[in-house]
Amino acid sequence: MARPLIADIDLEALRHNYCLARDLAPDSQAVAVLKADAYGHGAVACARALEDLAPAFAVACIEEAIALREAGIATPIVLLEGIFEAGELELVDAHDLWIAVHSDWQLEALLAYRPQRPIPVWLKVDSGMHRLGFAPEQAEAVWARLAAAPEVVGEMQLMSHFATADAAHPAYFETQLLRMRALAERLDAPLCLANSPATLAHPEAHGAWNRPGVMLYGSDPLEVANEASRGLQPVMTLRSEIIAVRDLAPGEPVGYAGRWKAPRPARIGVVACGYGDGYDRHAVDGTPVLVDGRRTAIAGKVSMDMLTVDITEIPEAEIGSEVVLWGRAANGTVLSVDEVARHCDTISYTLLTGVLPRAPRRYNRG
Structure with a gap:
C-alpha cells in the first residue's frame, strides 16, 4: 500500500486561471510564468496544458528553459533574469530563447555575440524595486545601443517589476508606473509591467505584455481580495x-x-x-x-x-x-x-x- 500523500494538480483550473488573466487584459498578451518548476506544480506538465493558450512562457534561468525545450515545448520562452554568464548566449541562440538584459555586462556580452538569428530582448529597468535593472536615466542610451544592432537584437520590450502592486493602498506602485510610462513614451516602446497583482487589480498597468505568475496556480496575491481574484481556482x-x-x-x-x-x-x-x-x-x-x-x-x-x-x-x-x-x-x-x-x-x-x-x-x- 502506497503512502497516501499526493499533490493533485488540476490542469483545467490552471487553464481557467490563465484565461482569467488573459481576459482581464484583452489588449495585452499574457506570458505564463513557469519558473521554479511552475511554482512547484511541474513546469513541463503546466506548459503542455497551456501551450495552446499562451503566446510565451517565462522562466528564471536557462536550465529551466532547456528542460522545457527538451520536453518538446516550442513556445517562445523568456529568461526573466537573462544570462548568468556570456557563454550561455550559445544556448540562448540554439534554443531560440528570449532574454532579459538588466546589467552592463549582459549588454556588452550580447552586443559582442553574433547569433544565428536576432535575439528578442526585454530591457529591464529598475523603476524602484532596486534589485535588477538599469536606472531609468540609463535606459534610453541602452535602448538606443540595442536598437542600433538589428543583426543581434530582435524585437524589444521594456520591463520592470512592481514592489507594492499587491498592497491595498499602493502609492509606491503609482510612482513606479509613472516612471515607466514616461520612459516608454520617450522611447515609443512596448511595456511589460503587470505581475499577478497588477494583472488582477491595476488595469492601468496592463501593457503590450503582462506576466501573470502565482495567480495562474490559484493563489490570490492581493492584500484585499477583489472580484477578479475571487474567481481564481486552486490548482x-x-x-x-x-x-x-x-x-x-x-x-x-x-x-x-x-x-x-x-x-x-x-x-x-x-x-x-x-x-x-x-x-x-x-x-x-x-x-x-x-x-x-x-x-x-x-x-x-x-x-x-x-x-x-x-x-x-x-x-x-x-x-x-x-x-x-x-x-x-x-x-x-x-x-x-x-x-x-x-x-x-x-x-x-x-x-x-x-x-x-x-x-x-x-x-x-x-
Missing part, C-alpha cells in the same frame, strides 16, 4: 489521509514539546504529511485543514513525516479519512493555500514551491 490540492486515531483525556499533550494539550476529551487524527514532504514546520496550533471536507485544525507541532489534527468534532473521521492540507476536498470544499500560509507566517509561494518530490504529483485534466 494544487495537497491531499493525504488519517493513518491513526488517538483518544486523549483532558490535559494530555500531543507531539514534540507537548505544545498542544487537550482542553477536553479529544480525538486526534495522525496524518501522513510532514515537513519532510514540504509542509511548513512553522504551522501553529489552529492552522486549518479539511478532514472529509470539514474544517478542523492542526493540534501539535508538525513532525518530519506526520502531523496531528483535532477530529473531536468530526466523529465520523477514522483511519483512511481524506485530509486536505490545502486545495479542494472531494466534497468541493476549498481551503486556500493563502489562508494556510498566513498561519505559518509565510506566503503561498513558499508553500507551493516547497512541496518536495516525496509528495508525488498527480495530474488531472478535469
Whole structure:
C-alpha cells in the first residue's frame, strides 16, 4: 500500500486561471510564468496544458528553459533574469530563447555575440524595486545601443517589476508606473509591467505584455481580495489521509514539546504529511485543514513525516479519512493555500514551491 500523500494538480483550473488573466487584459498578451518548476506544480506538465493558450512562457534561468525545450515545448520562452554568464548566449541562440538584459555586462556580452538569428530582448529597468535593472536615466542610451544592432537584437520590450502592486493602498506602485510610462513614451516602446497583482487589480498597468505568475496556480496575491481574484481556482490540492486515531483525556499533550494539550476529551487524527514532504514546520496550533471536507485544525507541532489534527468534532473521521492540507476536498470544499500560509507566517509561494518530490504529483485534466 502506497503512502497516501499526493499533490493533485488540476490542469483545467490552471487553464481557467490563465484565461482569467488573459481576459482581464484583452489588449495585452499574457506570458505564463513557469519558473521554479511552475511554482512547484511541474513546469513541463503546466506548459503542455497551456501551450495552446499562451503566446510565451517565462522562466528564471536557462536550465529551466532547456528542460522545457527538451520536453518538446516550442513556445517562445523568456529568461526573466537573462544570462548568468556570456557563454550561455550559445544556448540562448540554439534554443531560440528570449532574454532579459538588466546589467552592463549582459549588454556588452550580447552586443559582442553574433547569433544565428536576432535575439528578442526585454530591457529591464529598475523603476524602484532596486534589485535588477538599469536606472531609468540609463535606459534610453541602452535602448538606443540595442536598437542600433538589428543583426543581434530582435524585437524589444521594456520591463520592470512592481514592489507594492499587491498592497491595498499602493502609492509606491503609482510612482513606479509613472516612471515607466514616461520612459516608454520617450522611447515609443512596448511595456511589460503587470505581475499577478497588477494583472488582477491595476488595469492601468496592463501593457503590450503582462506576466501573470502565482495567480495562474490559484493563489490570490492581493492584500484585499477583489472580484477578479475571487474567481481564481486552486490548482494544487495537497491531499493525504488519517493513518491513526488517538483518544486523549483532558490535559494530555500531543507531539514534540507537548505544545498542544487537550482542553477536553479529544480525538486526534495522525496524518501522513510532514515537513519532510514540504509542509511548513512553522504551522501553529489552529492552522486549518479539511478532514472529509470539514474544517478542523492542526493540534501539535508538525513532525518530519506526520502531523496531528483535532477530529473531536468530526466523529465520523477514522483511519483512511481524506485530509486536505490545502486545495479542494472531494466534497468541493476549498481551503486556500493563502489562508494556510498566513498561519505559518509565510506566503503561498513558499508553500507551493516547497512541496518536495516525496509528495508525488498527480495530474488531472478535469
